[in-house]
Amino acid sequence: MVTIEQVAQHAGVSVATVSRTLNNSPAVKAATAQRVRQAIEELRYVPNQPARNLRRNESQVILALAPNFSNPYYSRILTGIGDRAWELEYSVLVCNTLGHANSELRFLKMLESHQADGAILLGCHWDYGWLARFAQQSHIVQCCEYVPDLACPSVSIDNYAATREMVAYLQGLGHSRIAMIGADNQYISTRLRRQGYLDILAEAGLEPRAELYRLADAEYSFASGLAAAQELLAETPRPTAIFCVSDILALSVISAAQELGLDVPGDLTVTGFDDVDYTTIVHPYLTTVSQPCHEMGRRSVDLLLDGLQNGKAVPSERTFLPHRLMKRESAAPPKFAETI
Amino acid sequence: MVTIEQVAQHAGVSVATVSRTLNNSPAVKAATAQRVRQAIEELRYVPNQPARNLRRNESQVILALAPNFSNPYYSRILTGIGDRAWELEYSVLVCNTLGHANSELRFLKMLESHQADGAILLGCHWDYGWLARFAQQSHIVQCCEYVPDLACPSVSIDNYAATREMVAYLQGLGHSRIAMIGADNQYISTRLRRQGYLDILAEAGLEPRAELYRLADAEYSFASGLAAAQELLAETPRPTAIFCVSDILALSVISAAQELGLDVPGDLTVTGFDDVDYTTIVHPYLTTVSQPCHEMGRRSVDLLLDGLQNGKAVPSERTFLPHRLMKRESAAPPKFAETI
DNA sequence: TTGTATGCGTTATCAT
DNA sequence: ATGATAACGCATACAA
Numbered sequence A, B: 001m002v003t004i005e006q007v008a009q010h011a012g013v014s015v016a017t018v019s020r021t022l023n024n025s026p027a028v029k030a031a032t033a034q035r036v037r038q039a040i041e042e043l044r045y046v047p048n049q050p051a052r053n054l055r056r057n058e059s060q061v062i063l064a065l066a067p068n069f070s071n072p073y074y075s076r077i078l079t080g081i082g083d084r085a086w087e088l089e090y091s092v093l094v095c096n097t098l099g100h101a102n103s104e105l106r107f108l109k110m111l112e113s114h115q116a117d118g119a120i121l122l123g124c125h126w127d128y129g130w131l132a133r134f135a136q137q138s139h140i141v142q143c144c145e146y147v148p149d150l151a152c153p154s155v156s157i158d159n160y161a162a163t164r165e166m167v168a169y170l171q172g173l174g175h176s177r178i179a180m181i182g183a184d185n186q187y188i189s190t191r192l193r194r195q196g197y198l199d200i201l202a203e204a205g206l207e208p209r210a211e212l213y214r215l216a217d218a219e220y221s222f223a224s225g226l227a228a229a230q231e232l233l234a235e236t237p238r239p240t241a242i243f244c245v246s247d248i249l250a251l252s253v254i255s256a257a258q259e260l261g262l263d264v265p266g267d268l269t270v271t272g273f274d275d276v277d278y279t280t281i282v283h284p285y286l287t288t289v290s291q292p293c294h295e296m297g298r299r300s301v302d303l304l305l306d307g308l309q310n311g312k313a314v315p316s317e318r319t320f321l322p323h324r325l326m327k328r329e330s331a332a333p334p335k336f337a338e339t340i
Numbered sequence C: 001t002t003g004t005a006t007g008c009g010t011t012a013t014c015a016t
Numbered sequence D: 001a002t003g004a005t006a007a008c009g010c011a012t013a014c015a016a
Helices: A004-011 A015-022 A030-043 A049-056 A072-087 A101-112 A130-137 A159-173 A188-203 A222-234 A247-259 A293-309 B004-011 B015-022 B030-043 B049-056 B072-087 B101-112 B130-137 B159-173 B188-203 B222-234 B247-259 B293-309
Strands: A061-066 A091-096 A118-121 A139-143 A154-157 A178-183 A213-216 A241-244 A269-271 A288-290 A318-321 A324-326 B061-066 B091-096 B118-121 B139-143 B154-157 B178-183 B213-216 B241-244 B269-271 B288-290 B318-321 B324-326
Touching: A004 A015, A004 A030, A015 A030, A049 B049, A061 A072, A061 A101, A072 A091, A072 A293, A072 B091, A091 A101, A091 B072, A091 B091, A101 A118, A101 A130, A118 A293, A139 A293, A154 A159, A154 A293, A159 A178, A159 A188, A159 A241, A159 A269, A159 A288, A159 A324, A178 A188, A178 A222, A178 A247, A213 A222, A222 A241, A222 A247, A241 A247, A247 A269, A293 A318, B004 B015, B004 B030, B015 B030, B061 B072, B061 B101, B072 B091, B072 B293, B091 B101, B101 B118, B101 B130, B118 B293, B139 B293, B154 B159, B154 B293, B159 B178, B159 B188, B159 B241, B159 B269, B159 B288, B159 B324, B178 B188, B178 B222, B178 B247, B213 B222, B222 B241, B222 B247, B241 B247, B247 B269, B293 B318
Parallel strands: A061 A091, A061 A118, A118 A139, A139 A154, A154 A318, A178 A213, A178 A241, A241 A269, B061 B091, B061 B118, B118 B139, B139 B154, B154 B318, B178 B213, B178 B241, B241 B269
Antiparallel strands: A288 A324, B288 B324
16 A cells, blocks of 8 residues: 555655645645655555544544435435535445334444444434434434424424325315325324324314324335225225325325225325325326425535534524425316215 | 543553453453443443554445435345445445446545445446456455456346246247337346347247337336337237336336226236336236345345455355246236237 | 644554 | 553644
8 A cells, every 4th residue: 555655755755745735735835746746646646534534533424324225215315415425525324224223323323433424314213312412412414304302403394384285285176085194103294294184174174083094104114005095995984085194105095996996086086295206107196295305315414514514503403495296196176075 | 532541541551451352352351351341331432433444454334336226126235235234343335326437436436545445336337447447456246237257256146047037938928929128228137138038039939020129228217118118019010028127117118008008918918127116016016027136235245245354265256146037917828819 | 835743543563 | 461652644733
């Protein structure tokens, strides 16, 4: 391995001068810099980044903790994070936590051992105490999900508003028997969507009915969606619309409906959430809420590095990015006037 | 920050002893080790990993270069890589190359700057010369794709055999007018699948017809698959089966067929490749080739670390893992006897 | 403008 | 079994 010292000898200068040249210090004469650069070229010298980082006490690495990378929703955010980090010359260590708290903890400990300068969390457990500790001692930003009372910046859409918009749209279409499939987890998005659904129903003077609210599992799995859908479609009278908290769940509802010979949206309106890839692969194209995943990832990086570079000053604690209601084929007015 | 020195003072020993304790050296008396551990506990000492790495000249990090993370096929492999690395206490830097050669190069340079100990490549350009250089100087393994004449271990399925199996299965079903949608890239998998298709046709005494072989774009995009499918379905006589080199392309064919009022598999047999998530979301469930993505990822890590730890001795240059033919709903015998 | 010397937090060599 | 000390490769305060 060729070191800075050999470059110095070859160029006939001291290691300090080489180091200055490497770091573009203006204090080095152009001619000298030229000689140094030539020596670097000739010896094919490549700086040892860990050594530099040790000295500077930084790693140029950020962590991105995600419950999985199979979900295209997370994939997109991670892509955004990667893109922005690439531009800013940071590396991103993508950590697949599998939703396990102990995995999250082990990954976050890389902050303490100086293997990473900061972390972006996309969905993380918070009921263990250690999250608050890390948020205090380290640079962390939350993306898409956030813990309400955690002093840690976040980037997400306004889930409450988006849900209200979607359900109001269904009401506008003429639906009043609107069911919902939520998820069996404690994510803030899940809670806000549930609240938005309940509130908008209440405002329309509709009593929320327990039998119209079902839960898929924590990971929004297709199978659990199918089960919830089957229960919902067995109700009498049947709901005329089903609002799902994820696209994959909406697809499972469509599947269950077709199994029963029901036409979507003719006999049943179905809506999803997130607008991931497979919403427009098969008809009916899904009516859903589009999240700016890529941009959310990018903003998270910017927020994190702001904190890293300008002390701990973060622009605002909660950043909400605009969502979009994607009106496509899976939602339509109910066929017949309904009786409640 | 608390350092090894402070721990040493607190425990009344030298830094050497603390270091030995940290590394479980048997040369330290149990009682002393106990004192040290207590000091570590009390001071909440966390070793500085970069400093250790500098000294040991390693990083405990491996690179994983993928053309994107959106494709669930890559996601699964990356998950396998991450899982195995986690078990072996390595971190993985997931690099989204976007299929750009300059991105690949920049990421691979992290090997030279000691930011990573090795790399796993899932699809990478090889026509620039530098790949051979890295393969020589660094520890690299190729996963799912490989460059035939590159002296670098690889893990993949046997694409040629898998394709022959699939097309033979279609022939067994009674098809003889079998079209293929390939992809406009130079991946070894693409080339072997094409060759397998041509060979098995030839062996059945069928002349390959140029109009039955179409190309999707390099990334197997749904849109490009749709275009290829439309061309194919406009042929007369129409092919009775279409073999696609990716599941997403198969879905696009089904979509195009339905657009024309054709039933799959009644009027047209369609098969995919990879067996990713969305093959069983909507009917007809896709007949496809299943790849052991997760295991391929894991094996890549094992292979890489074997090379890292036991010198450069790798068990074998080309590792082929078993694939599986998934016979589901999208393939069936042709409706009518055909005339060639 | 450039060089000398010290330190970043470890591990490892050589004593004892 | 333990301690003193020299690296590891680089950046920087201070001198010149």
